[in-house]
Amino acid sequence: MWLSLFESEGGSGLALREQVCAALRRAMRSGALSLGERLPSTRVLARDLSLSRVTVEAAYGQLAIEGYLRRNVGKGSFVAIDLGAGAQSPIAPPHRSPGATTPFSQRGRRLLETGGCMEPMRLQAFAAGSPDLRAFPVALWRRVLNRRLRLDAEQLMRYGDPQGRPDLRAAISGYLAHSRGVRCHPGQVLVLTSSQQCLQLLAQMLLDDGDVVWMEDPGYGGARVVFAAAGARVVNLPVDAEGARHDDTMPTPRLIYLTPAHQFPTGQTLSLARRRQLIAYARRTGAYLVEDDYDSEFQYDGRAMPALQSLDEEGRVIYIGSFSKTLFPSLRLAYTVLPEDMVQPLLVARSAFDGHSSQLMQAVTADFIAQGHFAAHLRLMRQLYRSRRDCLLDALHTNLPWAQPLHSAGGLQLSVRLPEGSEADLTRRAARLGIATPSLSALHHEAAKVDGWRLGFAALRPEDITAAIKSLATLRQL
Ligand SMILES: Cc1ncc(COP(=O)(O)O)c(C=O)c1O
The missing domain is CATH 3.90.1150.10 (Aspartate Aminotransferase, domain 1)
Structure with missing residues (x-):
């Protein structure tokens, strides 16, 4: 059985390690390998496929990182994911050759070339970026949810406002004003499914092919993927002890993507002096600063510096936040605070993307915040x-x-x-x-x-x- 799984991979042009990965992923998707099944040892598979054990070991390691396999020292490697009929398949890993047969559009091919971005789907030391979901107050959430369903089920099942529910937008703007010094009213808030969707929306609406985007280097891969897929030219800003550093000789950008509170991935805070310089620069050149405030709620040695947006007098900063870390990732709720004149156009664009976020989850989140549970949860x-x-x-x-x-x-x-x-x-x-x-x-x-x-x-x-x-x-x- 094992050898038949690998038959179609030869001659695919992929490296040997990737051929092994591809065959195993395909076997899991087709159901030939199912959840919990034990794989042959790397030694046995290497011998049977006439490959070096290092190659098979590297393939198993890669699949473990991607969450397909669980490896127990002394026990073996087991299928860790259920991709049988009806189960959802993760997106293709970055290094697969894009669109080998389907004639995708140029835009589609460009996007495939980025490899996309995938978050870890299961709990594993030290997979990055997940909050502790075992500590989430599920019983409380259920109570809030049940109450909403009792009161408003019919209304919550209808199509909703593409900008987001007014109660949630009011809760978000109140929270941001209080905790991050963000200057906004509920009319400037747009509720989205994720920060990623916000970046996608901004790229779609503000970037033409070849437009320049500044990004921190090292920086957040999810943002880089979106800008590259949009055909933007990414100019890398070095990161030093004060955060991202620019100089005026760099090509003028349309967008400047930053993680000021807690630079991704170095953890550096953008200094006040740099914040002022960047805002002055944006004002002078007409660029927009995109502030990804992805985890500022979690500061352990004092409070985070107020948001960059709080220094902005002229609507040059687009603020992005997400409930993925503060509540839970599959909630799929995030928000952006937009300069006034951008709200209506982005709302139209959002309506064309996917309509709106789940009404029920928005309502529950609004209540959760308004009733003080969100603040308590964050404190804990x-x-x-x-x-x-x-x-x-x-x-x-x-x-x-x-x-x-x-x-x-x-x-x-x-x-x-x-x-x-x-x-x-x-x-x-x-x-x-x-x-x-x-x-x-x-x-x-x-x-x-x-x-x-x-x-x-x-x-x-x-x-x-x-x-x-x-x-x-x-x-x-x-
Ligand atoms: C810098 C940064 N921004 C945004 C996000 C993700 O937010 P969302 O799930 O809302 O796309 C992450 C996730 O790890 C991140 O590291």
Whole structure:
């Protein structure tokens, strides 16, 4: 049976490791391999396919990182995902050749070439970016939800306002004014499914082919994907001790994408002086600053600096926030605060994209905020994640002296620097232990690559953090 799974991959032009990955992914999608099934050992499969064991090992490691496989030391590798009939398939991984047979549009091909962006779908040390869903107050959420259904079921099942429900927009603007100093009224808020959708909307409405976008380097892959797919020319801003640095000789951008509160992935805060310079620059040139405030709620050593938007007198800043980390990712609710004159046009565009976000989830979220549960939940999660951040720092200090933490004042993940040239090998070997260690170097473009990892810690129990770090400690002794 095993050999038949690999029959059609030969001659596909893909590297051997990728051929193995592709065959196994296909087998999982077709149902030939099902959830929980044990794969042959790398030694046996390598022998049967006449491949080197390193190649098969690398393929299994890759599939484990993608969430397809679970690897238990001493027990073997098991299918970790249910892709049988009716189950949803994850998007193609980045390195597959785009549109080999279907004649996709140029725009479609450009998008495929970016590889898309996929978030980890299951809990694993140290998959980055997930809040702790075990700590989510499900019973409370259910109560709020049931009440809404009792009161408004019929209304909530109708088509809704593309801008978002007024009650949720009022709750968001109140929250942002209070916690982030954002200057806005509910009429400037547009409710969306995700920050990603907001970036897509902005790219669609503000960028023509070849337009310049400035981005932090290293920077957030999700944003880079959107700008590249839009045909924009990305100009990389180096990041130093004050955050992103520009100079006026760089090509003039239409958009400047920034993560000012907690630079992704270094954790650096954009200094006040740089904020002022960037706003002055945007005013002078007509560029827009896109402020992705993705995790400023989670600051552990004091409060986050107020939003960049709070310094903006002339409507040059587009603010983006998301409930993916503060509530839960599958809620699919995010928001943007727009300069006044952009609201109506973006609302029209949004209506053409996907209409609106779920009315029911918007109503529940609005109540959750208005009744004070959101603020309470954030307070609790901040404490919980702070203790986990401390636990991770301790474990690193004690067991992994070769992994140097970068800024650790906030966020759900912590970037660490590894000895130069060691990332690829350590990552491969960590994957063999079943530990995901998302790459830091892959987020560098023109900037000198820093070998390192982005360790997601917020969703992990302290004992799991410590155990996983102790396992990683063995990598430099093997
Ligand atoms: C910088 C940054 N922005 C946005 C997001 C995702 O937000 P959303 O789920 O709303 O697209 C992430 C997710 O990890 C992120 O790291």
